[in-house]
Amino acid sequence: MRILACSALLLALSAAGCGGDETAPEPRQQVPRPAASAKGPAPSVTISGDDSAARSLNWTAPAVALDSERLSAARRDAAKAVRERRWYADAQSAIPLYLAILKLAPDDTEARAGLARALDGLLKEGEAALAQTDQDEAALGRAHEIAAVARTVNPADPEVIVYLTQVDLADRLLQLNEQGERDLQASRLGEATDGALRKFRAVLALRPEQPRAMQGLAAVESGLIRRAEGAAERGELGAARYWLKQAARLRPDSGTNADAAARVEATRSRLVARWHDDGIAALDKPDGLALARSKLADVLRIAQPGDTAAADLRERIELAAHYGQFRPGQAFTDALRDGARGPQMVVVPHGGFRMGAKQEEEGASKAEWPSHYVRFDRGFAMSRSEVTVGEFRRFMQATGHNARATRRGHSIVYDERSGNFVRRSGVDWRSDYVGNPAADDLPVLHVSARDAEAYTDWLTHQSGHRYRLPSEAEFEYAMRAGNDGPWPWGEGRAPPGSGNLTGSLDRSPSGRTWSNAFLGYGDGHWGPAPVAAGRPNRYGLYELAGNVSEWTADCWHEGYRRAPADGRAWVNPGCRTRVIRGGSWASSPAQTRSAWRMSASGDITNARLGFRVVREL
The missing domain is CATH 1.10.10 (Arc Repressor Mutant, subunit A)
Structure with missing residues (x-):
């Protein structure tokens, strides 16, 4: 609302907000309280062309049916309304009653005194509303409504004039703040020209420490800091220093600029x-x-x-x-204390990559965003393939570990007759994808995350070197192997030999086909293939996308905000939901992307899920 404005004050406020230079105006002197007078000109009022604003400037007293015989009762009703602080809302309120009485009896001194008390109480409520306008815009509407009543009752009253001036000031502050906030939304910060900064400074010149303007000033500072940080991200360090210098002028003692300089x-x-x-x-x-x-x-x-x-x-x-350049990729196995050898490991080079899906990547979910840079200060060794049934058997025979599926008595397998995955009793780590005994060169299935971690703990004890599940950052880094496309092989269709994927040419034992598959692709397998059956990627690793999905060490988070930037597993103590990475023999093409990730309870077991290990170097 823009409705009440004393002419002289309006000129002063306009000068504060519309000057041509960047310097904030001098604080306005307090308006002296006019001396009480029964006479004198009413305040000049500026009315906009907005009809709604003009209507809100006026108040019509509710009609009171009154005659001379009811004057005494009306006086009592009006006095009661004053005690109950009912000023003007209806015909039983104090001001409408007193106005009706005075219309019949203009010389009624009791009614005049009562009307003065009612007007005084009304103005006090208006002042209370004005005191809240910095925090509550609805209070300004209440203050306007009271202003319209007060102006109708006695526009020449000095108290009313002061109150109208205060409402006008509140209007101007609101207008400047709203203009400043619109400038902020349009990125017109105004550090050197007209914009948000000038508006908020004008507010603070009129009312120092006004909360909304102080917040706006902090937002301008934040906008300048964002410009500095954006310039820094682009490698424009000179521009970043310039924007930080501009921001430092706004709130020198806040400490915010020093923090921003540290981030730059x-x-x-x-x-x-x-x-x-x-x-x-x-x-x-x-x-x-x-x-x-x-x-x-x-x-x-x-x-x-x-x-x-x-x-x-x-x-x-x-x-x-x-x-020439030394190239990672050395393969090795660790000797174990029982005389056997551990899984074959491949050295993955240290370096950095952008983790997660690109914003426009087809099939991506919000859990794969925001894409962020991850850097490994050290290389690591990863098993060249998934842990096999034979490798897991040696662990089980050595430790007697009570695996989850064995303890529970069932797991999820593929049912050829229905083409669905179903629960079947008597299935555990020794079983293949349909529940039959598994060959030793197949990836071990039906293992929980805790079963996999028990295996890594045993390898650590047996070898004297730290083995663990890969972090999901390590998994994606190894899967991409320097490729930033959506698929492990880059762009386009899966080339022959890409791994055990869901291909349109694949057929189940009974002739089933996939309804959602890589067109024109076939690998000759329905169900997991023996490990290392396909071609290795650039780092010498097999089946990171395909064959079986794999457990990682990370707890599930809905996205990558605040994710570690050094490739460590993102772990919350006691978490029960884990991250699964890499597509399987029965995964859709979208689930074979390099950035794909899924949450799962760490206790689940099924015919599509296995694991591989990482050894720290």
Whole structure:
């Protein structure tokens, strides 16, 4: 509402909010309280062309049916309404009654005194409403309603004039705040030109420490800081410093700017690390020297003098130019205390990648967002394939572990007759996908997350090296193997030999086909294949997408906000819901994407789920 404005005050407020420079106006002097007078001009009123605003400026007293015989009763009713603080809402309220009495008896001193008391009480309520307008916009509507009543009753009363001025000031503050907030939404911050900053400063010049304007000022500061952080993310450190300097002028003692400067510095460090990793990754590609040197130039542009990452990348580029680049991929097995050998492990190179789905990726879910950069400071070794039935059998024979499906007496298997997955008794880790005895070279199925972790604990004890389930970051990093496309092989259809996937050419023993499959693809298997039956990926690892889905060490989270950036498992103590990664022999194409992830109780077992292990180096 924009309805009440004393002319002189309106000019003063307009000057505070519409000047041409960036300097905040001087605080306005307190309006002196006019001396009480029965005479004098009524305040000048500005009325907008909005009919609704004009209507809210006026108040018509409710009609009171009154004659001379009922004057005494009306006086009593009006006095009672004053005691009950019922001022104007209906014909039984104090002000309508007193106005009706005075219309019949203009010289009724008791009615005049009562009307003055009612007006005084009404103005006190209006002042209480005005005191809430900084926190509650609805209170301003109440203050306007009271203003219309007061103006109708006695527009020349000095108390009414002061109150109308206060309402006008509240209107102006609301208008400036709303204009500032619209500027904020449109990213017109106004650090150098007209915009949100000027509006909020104008409010604070009129009412220092006004909460809404202070909040707006903090929002402008946040907007400038976001610009600084965005510039830093793009590697524009000069622009980032400029925006931080602008933000620092707004609230010098808040500490916010120092925190933002620390984040900008952290971003600089992350960019240096990322470009360092990109340069190293480029050296592993044919004719990658030019790209690596370009990344080194990026690093040197923003790195602090003496930065070790810049020195390391320069040294590696020199080595690659003259002697070639050392390539990870070494395979090994650990000797176990019982004389056997552990699973065959493959060294995965350290480095960084963008984890999660791209925003526009088809089939992606919100659980795969936001895409974020993850960097591994150290390489790690991952078993080249899923843990087999034979490998798990050695653990079971050595420890007597009571596996979940064995203890429960059943698991979920594939039923060829119905084409569905059903619960079947007597099925455990020794069983295949339909519940028959499993061959030793098949991936072990029907194991819970705790069964898998018991196996890794046994390997750790037997080998003297730390074995564990992979984090989901490690799993996706190993699956992508340097590829940032939606599929482990990149873009487009699955090429032949991509793994044991749901292909349209696959047939079950009774001739069933998949209703949702990779078109034109077949791998000759319905159900899990023996491990390492397909082709390894670039890191020398098999079936990360296909054959069986796999347990990871992570607890389930609905998305990646606040996820670790160093590749560690994201674990909440005592969590019961875990992350499953990698598509299986019976997964839809969307579930075979590199970013796909699913939640599951850590106690479930079924014919599509197994695991592999990681060894720390």
